[in-house]
Amino acid sequence: MNWKKIAPLMLVSLTVLAAGCGKQEAKPANPASPAASASPAASAKPLTDVKVVLDWTPNTNHTGLYVAKDQGFFEQEGLNVQIIAPGEAGADAMIASGAAEFGVSYQESITQGRIQGVPLVSIAAVIQHNTSGFASPVAKNIKTPKDFEGKTYGGWGAPAESAMIDSLMQSEKADPSKVKNVNIGDADYFTAVKRDIDFAWIYYAWTGVDAELRGEPLNMIYLNKYSDKLDYYTPVLATSEKLIKEKPELVKAFTAAAAKGYQFAISKPEDAANILIKAVPDLDAKLVMASQKWLSPRYQDDAPRWGEQKRQVWENYANWMLEHKLLEKNLDVDAAFTNNFLPAGTK
Numbered sequence: 001m002n003w004k005k006i007a008p009l010m011l012v013s014l015t016v017l018a019a020g021c022g023k024q025e026a027k028p029a030n031p032a033s034p035a036a037s038a039s040p041a042a043s044a045k046p047l048t049d050v051k052v053v054l055d056w057t058p059n060t061n062h063t064g065l066y067v068a069k070d071q072g073f074f075e076q077e078g079l080n081v082q083i084i085a086p087g088e089a090g091a092d093a094m095i096a097s098g099a100a101e102f103g104v105s106y107q108e109s110i111t112q113g114r115i116q117g118v119p120l121v122s123i124a125a126v127i128q129h130n131t132s133g134f135a136s137p138v139a140k141n142i143k144t145p146k147d148f149e150g151k152t153y154g155g156w157g158a159p160a161e162s163a164m165i166d167s168l169m170q171s172e173k174a175d176p177s178k179v180k181n182v183n184i185g186d187a188d189y190f191t192a193v194k195r196d197i198d199f200a201w202i203y204y205a206w207t208g209v210d211a212e213l214r215g216e217p218l219n220m221i222y223l224n225k226y227s228d229k230l231d232y233y234t235p236v237l238a239t240s241e242k243l244i245k246e247k248p249e250l251v252k253a254f255t256a257a258a259a260k261g262y263q264f265a266i267s268k269p270e271d272a273a274n275i276l277i278k279a280v281p282d283l284d285a286k287l288v289m290a291s292q293k294w295l296s297p298r299y300q301d302d303a304p305r306w307g308e309q310k311r312q313v314w315e316n317y318a319n320w321m322l323e324h325k326l327l328e329k330n331l332d333v334d335a336a337f338t339n340n341f342l343p344a345g346t347k
Contacts, residue, residue, distance in 0.1 A: 047080035050254060053091045053100040054083065058280045059206055060291040061126055061235050062104060063272050064299070068261030070275045077253035096120055096240055102254055105238035108160070111318050114336055115327050119241035122337040123255055124307030125233040126262070127205075127298055132234060133222035134168075135189065135208065136199035142219055145226065146174040154184035154197030161201065163324035168226050190216065205295040210287055229320035232313055236337075244338075255307070255341040262299050262306050269296035307342045 054062055065083055068074050074081040086094060086103075092110070095103040096118050110120045134153075136142040142151060145168035155161045166176040184192045189200050189207050202208060204220055211218045224231035237258060244251055265272035273292035277285045300306040311333060318331035 045078065047075060047078055048250065048253075050074075050079050050081045050102065050250070051100040052081055052083055052254075053094045053103040054085050055091050055104040055106070055235060056086070058083075058085075058276065058283065060273070060276065060288060060295050061203075061205070063265045063276050063292060063295075064126070064258055064262030065104075066261070066276050066279045067264045067272050068257045070279065071261070071264065073257040073260040074254075077257045079250075079253055079257065081254075081257075092118065092120055092238070095238055098240065098242070101243055101250070102237060102239050104235050106235050107233040107314065107317055108321075110236070110238060110336055111314075111321060111327070111331055114331060115329060120238050121241055121244060121335070122233065122236040122238050122309060123251060123341050124237040124258065125303075125309045126235045126237060126307075127233070127295070128301035128303045128308075129298065130222070130224045130231050130234055131205050131295075131298060132201065132203050133220050133225075134165075134199050135202045135204075135211075135218045135220050137193050138217045138219055140193075140198045140219070142199055142221070144172060145169045145221060146172040148176075148199070149174055149178040151198040152180040152182055152196065154182055154187075154192045154200045157181075157183055159326055160321075163326055164201075164223065164230075167230075167320070167324065168221070168223070171226050190214070205291050205298070206287075209291045209294050213287060213290055227320070229316040232317040233309060236309075237307075241335075248341075252341045256343045259306055259343050265292070266296050266299050266306065269293050272296070305342060305344070307339070309337045309339055311337075 052065060058066070062083075065081075069081055069083065084100065087099075089097070089099070091100075091103045092105055092113055094100045095105070096113070104126070105120065105122065107122065110122055113120050134142075134148075136151075140151070141147065145165075148165060148169055153161070153165060162176075162181065165179060169176045169179070182197060184197060184200070187195065189202055190211075192200060204222075208218065208220060237255070239251055269292045270289065273289045276292070277283060277288050314331070314333045314337055318327065318333060321327045322330065
């Protein structure tokens with residue numbers, strides 16, 4: 001996976017979300033799955049075709065979806081699900097336009113999108129707490145935001161990047177003007193830090209775990225350690241207001257199956273990792289397994305059930321964005337997310 005394409009700041013606006021990638025379908029359901037062993041009558045029942053679009057290259061954020069397909073959970077809910085990668089328009093735009101019924105999105109981009117009139121709704125938090133932050137090789141000696149002074153940050157020029165760095169540095173009375181910002185283009189984290197930058201924004205579950213496997217230790221400054229407002233949901237499963245209004249039972253069925261998939265990944269991380277590896281054999285199997293073991297207990301974490309979202313989390317981050325002039329007006333928080341389609345059985 002190209003780490004920069006899934007970094008959270010890439011998703012602050014719909015234009016930043018547009019990462020080109022061809023369609024990718026999951027493998028057929030496991031012959032030993034519950035759906036495969038269903039009765040002829042059940043198997044003959046027509047399934048509703050549904051597309052779910054990923055945010056970028058398949059990774060362990062998406063494992064629950066691949067498990068739900070492989071184990072027949074989607075079919076049990078009457079769905080024939082096709083997992084696809086985002087086209088030129090980007091994941092959020094595809095969901096909003098109806099090109100895909102569901103997708104993987106982020107609280108950041110849904111917040112920004114709704115302010116711009118894009119009617120997206122988050123229906124489940126894939127991970128309960130923000131696992132992203134600023135990473136740097138240990139040799140750079142960047143242990144706190146104050147250590148950003150005199151260093152070079154590698155990013156993509158999105159307004160949220162500067163705002164995030166400023167916010168963290170100001171909390172330690174450091175001077176953000178002493179940070180040099182450069183655009184690293186298509187270079188990944190490991191290439192960039194050896195070439196022309198000191199730190200970058202990553203998800204630990206993938207790039208951090210990859211660093212461990214490579215024997216390249218890093219210092220990690222997690223965003224949520226410096227402010228509750230930065231402990232937002234990233235990523236989430238999303239759909240459109242239109243689908244919720246017109247086909248609520250479809251939304252309920254999809255969410256129920258996805259919840260089963262993520263519960264499977266929580267309780268059986270190795271089996272779940274193998275399902276992802278089987279579906280996407282081009283992935284580094286060793287990295288997938290290690291990442292899955294790190295991430296599985298973090299899907300639900302301290303929430304009463306997988307997928308649960310708190311109003312305060314949405315309100316906090318929207319207020320942070322507003323304070324840093326990343327939003328033009330207040331977010332209608334209650335319209336941006338819902339827990340109504342989560343099955344009670346995932347508690």
